[in-house]
Amino acid sequence: MPHSRPAPLKLALLSLAVLAAFAAADADAAKKKSTKSKKAAAPAVTACGDFYTYANKSWLDGHVALPEQTAVTALGELSARAQTQQRELLDAAMNAPQNEVQTLLGNFWASGLDEAAVEADGAQPIAGLLGRINAIKKAGDIAPTIAALHQVGIPVAFNFNADIDLRDLERHIGYLMQGGLGLPDPAYYTRTDAETRELLGRYRAYVRQILALTGTPKEKLDAESATVIDLETRLAQVSTPLLQLRDFRAAYAPVATKDLGKQYRNLQLDAFLKAQGIKDDTISLPNPAYVRQLDALVKSLKPDQWKAYLRWRVGDTMAPYLAKSFRDAEFEFRGRVLRGQVAPSPRWQQVLDAINLAAGPMLGKEYAARYLPAANKAQAEAIAKAVRDALDASLDRNTWLAPATRDEAKKKLAKLKIEIGTPRRDLDYSVQPMGRNSFGSNLLIASTWHHREEMKRIGKGNADRRWDVLPQQPALAYDLAQNRLIVTAAVLQAPVFDAAGDVSAQYGGFGALVGHELSRGFDNKGRMVDSKGDLRDWWTPADVSAWSSISSKLASQYDGYAWPMLKDVKVNGRQTADENMADLAGVELASAAFSAMQPGPIAVQQKAFYEGWAHLWAQSLSPADATLRASTSPYAPGQWRANGPLVNQPDFADAFTCKAGNAMQRKEDEQVKIWR
Template structure:
């Protein structure tokens, strides 16, 4: 419902979740030291993933209706339950204004009887505004008003990074306004597409009737909607063309919009959204010229029908059962292939995260992120960043200019843990518990208002593109910052009760793999001044490609026993390189923080890494991932990086040439000159 993000994020934000989760029945687990202090069994040198995760693999078998299970999925489940617990507490005994808002929102959504009694009341004011349209000027004003409440109609508009100045956001006008996910659905003539269009037509009719269309006119009005959307689709670009952020960026001066789009009134649109900036992006001016023409030439009655449909479609999941059923029958069953709708509790939680996610995130951080956990994570992240800086100093692949650029970039890199540094304005209309649909619109209006504040100079770090209650650990390329959400700082990513060695092996390695993106094949596209340019030479690019080819060959030799095939090394190579970088950097940082670590501490470090990746999948899921996923199976995400480290063999007594220990001339290391020589602590 609110604010789809422009596709510029595909280049500028690399949000790679490093999240995993504990066994739900063993949240209070023993420390990593107690699990790994015994003399290693030969299995550790054969398959460390199976050895270190034996307990998890034994206690987490797949149920008949579950196709995959992993530590990452468990952490997501755990974070969702924490949010539910928080909302239940806010509903019964709110602490402060934000909790009062959240508690009322939650209570109104859980009260299904009240939702049924509410009927179409939540959208009545919006429909009244639409039904009052008489002329073209009324159409453009109605479009702006619906965007204000978080219902994007006709086109999309959102804040994103200015590709010419990464320190600011600008507004992006982009294609949208369609009820089907692909513009091609409106123009293809094959049988499957025609069948889908017929089902879509039936859905549009159901929603129009619910918004007030007489049943005998529903078919004709649905065709009006599809006719208008077809005109929009014909001027829209194919989806593959939207994948290149540069082709979706075309800055234009705001002061020329009124003349260029007289009927659409884009200048007035910006004022209505509270945007006061001198430039916006319009990457498809032909589309907006067509929209401008349509506003001036189509009869107001057709626009009224279309806008009523868009309101009904957007709000249907949050309304009475007739609305929800119609929505799920098409969007759930037909488009998404879902068998059953989400539970009431899940539907309401998703709605709150969509419209009031930052509010929930604020309270989540206060409830679930202890100060000691935050400070411990900050210390480890800072030490890993220092290790990366030291590794760059000895990186033989980089020339002097690239090395200096990398070090300058790392010197400016920011680490943000828990929640964004800049908070939001939580001034909002009171919600109450009477109407879930109305509360959705209130929250969505607030969300849109705060999103629009991102537009302007100096606002690039205003907030994250992930919520604090969502497990994520990521490097933001545009902002040159490490983002660590509160939800990810839980076992086994960060177990406050475990050994420091295990924390470095899990959290530290994930930090290292994300920080490596600041100077890798993606990070090289943005320099220390946050300018888009490639600061590598051809020889440095060639050296990286050579390293990538070696690690791709290593992973291509690994079997995927569940899928019955081999890992596709070229598919997983970039993630494999990042994993290798992460373990190396965390190991270096750990040995700097704790010189001459004991054997038990060294084993705890490597066990911490392994505990991130246990998983169970069906053969069908494994086969699908084998040909499409950039992530290797959990077994090889554990074993691949460790195989290349002599320190792992030393910790577990693995001989060179064993399954878990490469011979010296076969090791693949990103920074061999920076790897510490470990002197075990004396007994």
């Protein structure tokens, strides 16, 4: 469970807008000091000159990115607020739980915060697992031990995840993928350059530390760490390069499960699937060479080599949740060397991350009950449906899609599901009781539960069982495979959805983000899944050409924008094209939905609508962070995420009486439009 990797298709078939994921943030950003100056005051910023700065003046005046903070953003503050709420919920569950799930969470939280108890517990939480490994006597004992470790959420030798069946998007199948390596890239084991060799040497030293902590005698540490590296190198040699794994179709290779036990006798894959509770007749096995090598190694390597490897994998996986000796060793290599971290996160953050990793849906269930009032959920659903209806109306008058394509799009939109707050289908929260004396043991209890629930996704009719984002994480997402809009409980707060604010701003903020996500079902990627949920391209070549023409025109617009904080650097319109198109679509659709809801144009409310949009993107970046984003980020900077779509909106010009030729209003023949 810890160090878990994303399932192979998740990133390909889920358009996920985790709103703070692309900007580090600090809700307690330092305030700029006001100083007197003899310099002439800068000209007042106007709505028609730079709407982003005009709408966000108060926020920008009060926030600055400190040297240790690469970015301060409005959406980052929302993310920080959601974390504070989670801490408050866990504190309440620890002190006065109201139900069984809260009791579990409260005990989990308390056990993690009690560092003295964690230290006293030492390696005791994994003693049973190590005992199971040390009891291995022969080759036939290895496969059952691998299966048992997977059951508690510790994937050894390979990864096994539930994910979408590309032949039937209404169900999940199991994906048996390469894995079992302690380094993130198989190439680290086989490259011969000096830098990689130096990294491998530091890695071996870390393996040695963990083996010592899990019981290897001092005189055997060199030999056992060498055997671990040897086994992992053999697996790396038959692993698919990471670059090739980016193609999600390469991960899909369905095979019948009935013959796996005979094909891979040493791995006992039939018994493995049974141990995980899998009864399906198919799994995906994209790298048979890897599995054949693994099967052969179970028989050809001495059991002692496997025992060293398995003890290492257990110790490494569980190190962040055990005594300080484990945590320090793990941080020095994984934190400092691999992730470039200067210091570990504060203890509360480490414990919260562990709970979200192993028991995230439990916390999400309680989070939504505590922080999402029914009235807010109903209002958010009403806005989402209004934006959906605006897209339906737009399809009726669309001119750049072929008639047959428009018909298919309307059929797909009619089947759209909207899920707000938490998933529609709940989980089974029956879990072994947790105490307050062993954080590591609680982690394993929660991880076992999580694995059990993940395995239940496999089979027909289970594709919509879970979200791939947690309710306590601020996010909107369009799930392409399931044709559903996902709105988490945590995102329904300011600046996205201010329940106490004007409905106009709710449409401008939340409504536009809904439009952003819904457009994903009908863009150049959404065209790959049709109204029946089949994976096929339902656009004509002319539709593709029309889309490309619109995208290129918008890219040229963004190419002309300067990157704030950077000298002589422009926004890369093609690098940011997909997000810019979705932003424009979102504003168009939300504006149409707002106009349909509001009888007659009222300038005050229209202004609030556009201010709601601009408030989403307030940000203060350090030059270093801006430089990194300019070269790698798929998002334009906040100023242009706010302004870029609005210069193409006649209604914006009407609301603020901007004239053609103003910075915030393009001439009519230059305006880019998708759905208006």
